Amino acid sequence: MLDELINILLIEDEDPHAELIQRAFEDQGSLVRIHRVRSLTEARAHILSQQPALIIADWRLPDGESMELLPNHQDPLATPIILMTSYGNERIAVEALKSGALDYVVKSPESMLDMPHLAERAIEQWAARAEHVNMQKALLESEAQFRLLAENASDMISRLTIDGHMLYVSPACETILGYTPEELIGTISFDLIHEEDRGFVKNLFKGNRYDTTYTLTYRALHKKGHYVWLESSSRAILDRKADSIIEIQTASRDITERKKAEKALQDAHDHLQEAYQRTIEGWVRALDLRDRETEGHTQRVTELTVKVAATLGFSDEELTHIRRGALLHDMGKMAIPDDILQKPGPLNEVEWEKMRLHPVYVYEMLSPISYLHAALDIPYCHHERWDGSGYPRGLKGEEIPLIARLFAIIDVWDALCSDRPYRKQLPKADVIKYLREKSGELFDPKLVDVFLAVVEAEQ
Numbered sequence: 001m002l003d004e005l006i007n008i009l010l011i012e013d014e015d016p017h018a019e020l021i022q023r024a025f026e027d028q029g030s031l032v033r034i035h036r037v038r039s040l041t042e043a044r045a046h047i048l049s050q051q052p053a054l055i056i057a058d059w060r061l062p063d064g065e066s067m068e069l070l071p072n073h074q075d076p077l078a079t080p081i082i083l084m085t086s087y088g089n090e091r092i093a094v095e096a097l098k099s100g101a102l103d104y105v106v107k108s109p110e111s112m113l114d115m116p117h118l119a120e121r122a123i124e125q126w127a128a129r130a131e132h133v134n135m136q137k138a139l140l141e142s143e144a145q146f147r148l149l150a151e152n153a154s155d156m157i158s159r160l161t162i163d164g165h166m167l168y169v170s171p172a173c174e175t176i177l178g179y180t181p182e183e184l185i186g187t188i189s190f191d192l193i194h195e196e197d198r199g200f201v202k203n204l205f206k207g208n209r210y211d212t213t214y215t216l217t218y219r220a221l222h223k224k225g226h227y228v229w230l231e232s233s234s235r236a237i238l239d240r241k242a243d244s245i246i247e248i249q250t251a252s253r254d255i256t257e258r259k260k261a262e263k264a265l266q267d268a269h270d271h272l273q274e275a276y277q278r279t280i281e282g283w284v285r286a287l288d289l290r291d292r293e294t295e296g297h298t299q300r301v302t303e304l305t306v307k308v309a310a311t312l313g314f315s316d317e318e319l320t321h322i323r324r325g326a327l328l329h330d331m332g333k334m335a336i337p338d339d340i341l342q343k344p345g346p347l348n349e350v351e352w353e354k355m356r357l358h359p360v361y362v363y364e365m366l367s368p369i370s371y372l373h374a375a376l377d378i379p380y381c382h383h384e385r386w387d388g389s390g391y392p393r394g395l396k397g398e399e400i401p402l403i404a405r406l407f408a409i410i411d412v413w414d415a416l417c418s419d420r421p422y423r424k425q426l427p428k429a430d431v432i433k434y435l436r437e438k439s440g441e442l443f444d445p446k447l448v449d450v451f452l453a454v455v456e457a458e459q
Contacts, residue, residue, distance in 0.1 A: 008119065009052035010036040011043045011069075012084075013062055020112045021056065025119075032116070040064045052079055054119055054126075059085040059092070070100045080126040082118060084111075102126060156230075156252045162245045164190040164202070176230070176254045178223030194219035194227055205236050205245060217255065229259040276371060277324075284327050287334060301414045302326035305378075305407050308454050312406075318374075322403055325378030329407065332362030332379065356391045359383055377401035382408050385442045397444075405444040409435060409451050412443075428455075 008025075012018040018036050025032045035052070037043050040063050043055070047069075057066035070081055082103045083096050093104040102122040105111045111118075156177070157170040169184045177184075177192070193201055197218035204214055213235040219227040232252040236245045284298050305326045306319055314322065333341055336358055340351045347355060362379040366372045381395065381404035388396030390408075400408075416431045426434075432452060439448040 005031045005033060007033050007052045009043060009046055009055045010034050011057040011066055013038040017107060017112060021115050024113045024115050054123055055079050055081040057081055057083055059083055067099060080122055082122055158250050160189055160248045164188045167247060177220060192221045204234060228254055229256045231255045280324055280327050283331055287330060297414055298327060301410050304410050308406060308451055311454060321374040325375035326407060329379045329382050332358030335361040359392050377404045378407045382411055386444055387441050406447050409443050409447055
C-alpha cells in the first residue's frame with residue numbers, strides 16, 4: 001500500500017457509501033487522510049484551500065455531475081479522479097475515461113471495500129502520466145530552445161540521421177552554402193562533401209567514442225558549384241537503452257578565408273625555406289669554386305648522410321637540418337688563406353694549426369643565424385674523434401653529437417674514395433678495412449656498422 005500520508009477528497013452524498021469507503025481505508029491501515037464532502041460546491045471550496053492527491057467522486061451529486069471536476073487538455077495534470085456510479089453504463093464509462101478519469105467504478109460493497117487498492121493503482125498511474133507529461137513538456141521546451149538558438153546562430157546547425165539524412169538545418173545554411181533549409185532537409189549531407197573528405201566524415205562515429213564531441217574540417221559544395229571549407233563540431237545523440245545513435249547534431253562554420261590565409265602562410269614559409277636552401281647552395285658553390293680540389297665532395301657526403309640518417313629514425317624536420325649542416329660542413333674554409341687551402345702537397349704543422357680552425361670559423365660565421373642553429377652540430381663537430389684526439393674541442397665518445405659522429409665516418413669515406421692532387425682514390429675494400437680498423441678509436445663503432453651495412457647493401 002502507499003507508504004506516505006495521502007490526502008484524498010471523497011465526494012459522496014450518501015452516508016452509507018461514504019462510511020463503507022472510509023472504513024475500507026481504515027481496515028487497510030493505509031496512510032490516508034479522508035476528507036468527505038457532499039456536493040460539488042463543497043468540493044470546489046476544499047480543492048481551493050487544500051489540493052488533494054486524489055478525488056473519489058460519486059457521478060451524480062445534488063448540485064451537478066462530478067464530470068465537471070475532470071482535468072482538461074489545458075490542465076492535463078489536474079487532480080486525478082475515480083468516478084463512481086450506482087449503475088453501469090458503458091457510454092458513461094467511455095466518456096469518463098476519455099475525459100481524463102483514471103478509473104470508473106460501479107458501486108457495490110465489493111468495489112467500495114476494494115477502494116484502497118483502486119486508489120493506490122490510480123495514484124501510481126497518475127504519477128506515470130505526470131512523468132510522461134513533464135517529459136513531453138521538457139522535450140518541447142528543449143526543442144523550442146534549440147530552435148531559438150539555431151535560428152539565430154551564425155553557425156549552420158543541423159540534425160542528421162546516422163546515414164546522413166538531414167532532419168533539420170538552420171537558416172545560416174543559406175549564407176554558408178547558398179541553399180535554403182527547405183532545399184536541404186531530407187537530402188543526404190554526404191552528397192555535398194568533397195569525395196576526398198567524404199570517407200572520414202562518414203566514418204566519424206564508427207569505432208569512436210559516442211560521448212565525445214568531434215571537430216573536423218572538410219570541403220562542402222556550395223550551391224554555385226564551388227567548394228567551401230567547413231569546420232564542424234559533431235556529437236552523437238544516444239538511445240541509452242539500446243546504446244545506439246538516434247541522431248547526430250552538428251554546428252558548422254565557414255573557414256574558407258582561414259584556410260586561404262593558412263595556405264598563403266605555408267606558401268610564404270615554403271618560399272622562405274627555398275630561399276634559405278638556395279642561399280646555402282650558393283655558399284657551397286662559392287667554396288667549390290675556390291677549392292676545386294674537393295669539388296663535388298659536399299654534395300656527395302650530404303646525400304649519403306641524409307640517406308643513412310633516415311635509417312636511424314631521424315624525423316623529416318631533423319633531416320632538413322642535417323642536410324643543411326652537411327652542406328655547410330666545410331664553410332669555415334672560406335676563412336683559410338689560399339696558400340694553405342690550395343697547397344698541392346701535405347700541410348706542415350703551422351699550416352695544420354690554421355686549417356684546424358675552420359670548424360671554429362664556421363661556428364662563428366653561422367651561429368648568429370637563427371634558422372641554422374639546429375644545423376651546426378656537423379660543421380662544428382665533424383672533426384672530433386671517438387677517442388678524443390679530434391678538434392677543435394677534443395670531445396670524446398658520446399660527448400660528440402650523434403649526427404657529427406656519423407658524418408665523420410661519411411666524410412672520411414668520401415675523401416678516401418676520391419682522387420686528390422696528392423694521391424689517387426683507394427679501392428672501396430681498402431676504405432672499408434680502414435674504417436673497421438679505426439672503429440672504436442676514431443669512429444663510433446656502432447655507427448661504423450650502420451654505415452657499412454648501408455654501403456654494402458648497395459654493392
